[in-house]
Amino acid sequence: MSERFFPDSMPPPLADTTTLPWWQAAAEHRLVVQRCTSCEHTRLPPAPVCPECRSADSDWKEVSGRGEVYTYTIVHRPIAAGQELPYVIAVIALEGAGGVRIISNLVDVNPDEIEIGSPVELVWEDMSADLAIPRFRPMGR
Amino acid sequence: MSRPRAHIVGVGESRYTRWGKIGDVTEHALACQAIQRAVADAGLSMDDVDGLASFAEDRNEAVFLAAELGLPALRFGNMVWMPGGGGGCAAISNAAMAVETGQAAVVVVYRSLCQGQFFRFGTGGMNAAAPADPEPPKLQQAKSLMLASIGFSMPYGLLMAAAAYALPTRRHMHLYGTTSEQLGMLAVTFREHASRNPRAVMGGRPMTLEDHQASPMIADPHRLFDCCLESDGACAVVVTTEERARDLAKRPVEILASEQGAPKGYAFGPFSNANIADELYATGGCEEMAGRLWSKAGLGPSDVDVAQLYEHFTGCVLMQLEDYGFCKRGEGGPFIESGALAWKGGSLPTNTHGGSLSEAYIHGLNHVVEGVRSLRGESTSPVDNAEVCLVTSAACVPSSAILLGRR
Ligand SMILES: [Zn+2]
Numbered sequence: 001m002s003e004r005f006f007p008d009s010m011p012p013p014l015a016d017t018t019t020l021p022w023w024q025a026a027a028e029h030r031l032v033v034q035r036c037t038s039c040e041h042t043r044l045p046p047a048p049v050c051p052e053c054r055s056a057d058s059d060w061k062e063v064s065g066r067g068e069v070y071t072y073t074i075v076h077r078p079i080a081a082g083q084e085l086p087y088v089i090a091v092i093a094l095e096g097a098g099g100v101r102i103i104s105n106l107v108d109v110n111p112d113e114i115e116i117g118s119p120v121e122l123v124w125e126d127m128s129a130d131l132a133i134p135r136f137r138p139m140g141r
Numbered sequence: 142m143s144r145p146r147a148h149i150v151g152v153g154e155s156r157y158t159r160w161g162k163i164g165d166v167t168e169h170a171l172a173c174q175a176i177q178r179a180v181a182d183a184g185l186s187m188d189d190v191d192g193l194a195s196f197a198e199d200r201n202e203a204v205f206l207a208a209e210l211g212l213p214a215l216r217f218g219n220m221v222w223m224p225g226g227g228g229g230c231a232a233i234s235n236a237a238m239a240v241e242t243g244q245a246a247v248v249v250v251y252r253s254l255c256q257g258q259f260f261r262f263g264t265g266g267m268n269a270a271a272p273a274d275p276e277p278p279k280l281q282q283a284k285s286l287m288l289a290s291i292g293f294s295m296p297y298g299l300l301m302a303a304a305a306y307a308l309p310t311r312r313h314m315h316l317y318g319t320t321s322e323q324l325g326m327l328a329v330t331f332r333e334h335a336s337r338n339p340r341a342v343m344g345g346r347p348m349t350l351e352d353h354q355a356s357p358m359i360a361d362p363h364r365l366f367d368c369c370l371e372s373d374g375a376c377a378v379v380v381t382t383e384e385r386a387r388d389l390a391k392r393p394v395e396i397l398a399s400e401q402g403a404p405k406g407y408a409f410g411p412f413s414n415a416n417i418a419d420e421l422y423a424t425g426g427c428e429e430m431a432g433r434l435w436s437k438a439g440l441g442p443s444d445v446d447v448a449q450l451y452e453h454f455t456g457c458v459l460m461q462l463e464d465y466g467f468c469k470r471g472e473g474g475p476f477i478e479s480g481a482l483a484w485k486g487g488s489l490p491t492n493t494h495g496g497s498l499s500e501a502y503i504h505g506l507n508h509v510v511e512g513v514r515s516l517r518g519e520s521t522s523p524v525d526n527a528e529v530c531l532v533t534s535a536a537c538v539p540s541s542a543i544l545l546g547r548r
Contacts, residue, residue, distance in 0.1 A: 006298060023280050024294075044416060045293040051406060070415075071315070073307035074361035079300050086361075089299050091308060091415045101415040105297050111361075116315040126285045127263035128277035131451070133296045 002085060004086070005125055005135060009107050010080045013131070019046045025060060026140050029124050032060040033100045042098035063100075065122025067092040069135065074111045086111055092120060092136050106139040147237030148386035148393040148546070151183025152510040157342050157501035160371035161257025169201040171375040172253035173209055179249060179377035184390025188380075192217030192248030195235045197504055198229030200430035201253055213530045217245035223401060224409055225537030226451055229505040230543045234399035238379035246381060251344035252506040253375035285410075292516040294412045302453060304367050305411040307539055310456030311362055313423040317471035321362050323478050325353035328498050330482050331452070335495025337521040342372055343499040352399035367455040369497035376507050386548075394513045397529070398438035400430045403539030410538035424470070425460035425536030435466075438544045441467040445544075446527035447515045448491045449508035451535045452498050458491075461536045484522040493522035505534050509543070516547040 013022070015023045025032045034046045049056055062113035072090035088106040093099070104113060107123060119139035124132045155171045155178075156163075168392035187210050193203035213417070217239045221228035236248035236463065241455055283289035332348040335341035343454065348366065356365035386393035404426050406417045417426075424506050428429055435441050442465055452458045460472035467489055468476035482491040492502040494511035501507055512532040514520045533542040 007276065007294075010278070010298075011295065012278040012281050013282045013296045014285040014288045015292055016286075016289040019283070019289050019292055020280075045290060045413070071308045071312035073304050073311055073363075074358070075298065075301070075304050076358045076360065077301065077303070079298050086358075087298060089297055089308070089360075090306055099416075103294050103297055103299055103415050116312065128279055131278060131280050135297075 002128070005105065007080045009082070013133070019047050021060060022046050023131070025062070027130050030062050031065050031122055031134050032062050033094070033097045034058050035061040035098070040098070042100045042101045044102055061097070063094050063097045065134070066095040066139070067113065067120055069106070069116050069118050069120060071116060072106065072114055074114070081121045088092060088114065090136065102134070106137065107135045108141050114120045120122060144466045145241045146383045147240045147380050147396045148383055148548070149233070149378055149395050149534050150381055150386050150389045151179040151181070151185065151188065151397065152377070152513045153178025153182050154340065154376035154503075154507065154510060155370055155372035155374050157340055157503070158324060159342055160373060162195055163255050163373035166402070168253045168255040168258060169209070171255060172201045172206060172377075175253065175375035175377040175526055176206070176251050182391065183379045185379065185461050188213055189210060190249055191215065191326050192236065192239050192245030193217070193463045194219040194239070194250045195252060196221035196223065196232040197225050200259070201251070203400050206251070208434060214324045217248055221401070221541070223329055223403070223534070223539040224539055226453055226504045227537060227538040227540045229451070229509060229534040229541065230399060230532055231401035231534065231541035232492065232543060233378060233380060233509055233543050234401055237396045237399055240380055240382050246385065249377050250380065250506065251377040252504050253377065254375045254503055256371060257373060267367045274416060274545045276303050278410050290413050292410065301360060303363045304411070306454045306457055307360045307363050307398055308411045309423050309460065312453065313456060313460060314362060316423050317474065319459065319474040320487050321364070322350060323474035324362070324367055324459065325350050327394065327455045327458055327477050327482060328353055329494045329539040330501045331349070331492045334484050334493050336343060336501035337492050339521070340369055341500040343495065361420060363454055366498075369453050370499070370502045372501040372503065374501050374503050376503050377453065377511050378513070380507065383484065392517050394516045395548055397544040397546040398434050398436040398439070399541070399543040400437065401541035402430050404429055407539055423460070424438045425457055425464045425540070426538070427461060427464035427533070427540050427542070430540065430542065431465045434542055436545060440544060444529050445489065445531045446529050447493060447524040448489055448531045449493070449496070449512045449515070450491055450531070451505040451508060452492065452496045453535055455498070465531065465533070484524070490522070490524050493520045493524065508532050512545050516545055
């Protein structure tokens with residue numbers, strides 16, 4: 001059995017040249033959001049143009065990895081063979097990210113205790129030397 | 142000078158079954174059957190048809206269907222870019238634009254689904270057994286914008302529609318106190334409507350609120366009976382000009398207004414729009430489009446006699462009721478609880494065919510078919526003297542809607 005959050009039969013994530021720097025930062029355990037260098041608007045997923053000022057110039061801002069649950073769902077059906085159920089998908093509002101939210105999972109959590117607004121913190125799952133996935137757990141676990 | 146008005150003059154469908162039950166005919170053969178029935182319903186011949194329109198990455202390309210059906214000439218072949226079920230009404234809208242501008246005279250909008258012959262949507266790695274000695278997962282190159290976008294949902298298991306649409310619905314519950322029972326009442330109401338509809342896949346299967354509450358949890362708060370069916374079947378809708386519509390077989394239905402689109406940042410809906418504006422998140426995303434629809438038609442929610450609202454999931458109907466102004470934001474739950482959507486005694490009889498929850502899941506084009514029937518007096522749950530019908534496509538994704546009027 002896999003020690004990973006999802007079984008090995010899950011397809012690997014995909015990146016293009018726009019999103020690759022985000023994945024490279026993740027592999028170094030840095031959670032970043034893309035920041036427009038013209039108007040400071042932050043965005044995720046990465047995109048070639050700022051949707052606010054339409055500038056193509058951007059850099060990467062590292063965030064703390066703390067945040068709060070914005071919404072969630074507890075999934076009771078497997079999407080990969082041999083998967084542990086249920087699992088929790090959540091949208092996390094990231095602290096210090098200019099309002100950016102990220103889709104992720106809640107781990108180490110009792111599904112009955114999840115509440116919108118509750119604080120969470122980042123935990124990395126290393127998939128291989130070049131790939132890490134950010135997931136979140138209740139703060140202080 | 143008033144603009145020419147497009148009308149719907151024919152509707153038709155194949156048999157509807159549960160998922161995977163139609164294996165003896167191909168999906169495109171079923172599309173041909175539905176198109177032929179809709180054209181016959183209009184009192185037209187295939188020789189009159191010069192346009193075909195569809196949506197949601199239709200596998201049944203218009204160019205092939207035009208050849209198979211012997212169209213004398215294909216003057217308009219059109220595909221909508223709104224994802225999945227969001228584009229059904231937009232396909233009607235595009236057909237209307239084609240006939241109103243003279244690009245074509247008779248356009249048939251069609252949808253055929255035999256998903257059992259293909260793959261199951263949202264299953265991810267489900268069908269792949271894990272290899273005995275797997276390679277460590279590595280980042281792969283995304284060869285399309287869609288695949289790069291999926292890189293921000295798939296690693297978290299967000300592949301299944303029931304999970305994606307649960308996200309805005311759960312937040313709606315948090316903000317407004319919406320309950321699972323209120324969602325359940327909506328499903329029970331549509332099942333009751335299906336009980337009179339011989340086409341309905343679930344017509345012979347009554348459902349109570351207790352049945353809904355006892356149905357297994359799929360992706361909280363979605364229980365099994367909050368989710369649309371998965372069906373095999375096809376349906377089609379014939380659109381032509383007012384002039385042409387006058388002397389055909391059935392009472393024509395006027396397309397009073399049509400709109401399509403998405404709010405800022407909406408992308409592919411809850412699979413990819415975690416960063417839309419906070420005030421948009423727990424909505425169906427249709428409020429601005431609904432405003433355009435009402436003003437184009439010179440009508441408002443109180444003018445609607447009957448509604449056919451796309452339901453991939455119960456919560457997405459609830460949020461549409463608010464988006465289209467049938468009740469205030471946050472009051473969709475109590476509105477459903479009041480019995481407003483019921484055929485008998487409801488102020489807004491909705492999904493009189495049973496909808497995708499109980500008739501069949503044909504990506505909501507069957508809602509357009511029912512909208513036409515409800516204004517012709519042909520519905521199996523008829524609404525007396527109905528003059529205006531709202532038909533919508535999938536909410537919580539880029540969407541579309543049409544207002545139909547009885548002539
Ligand atoms: Zn900017």
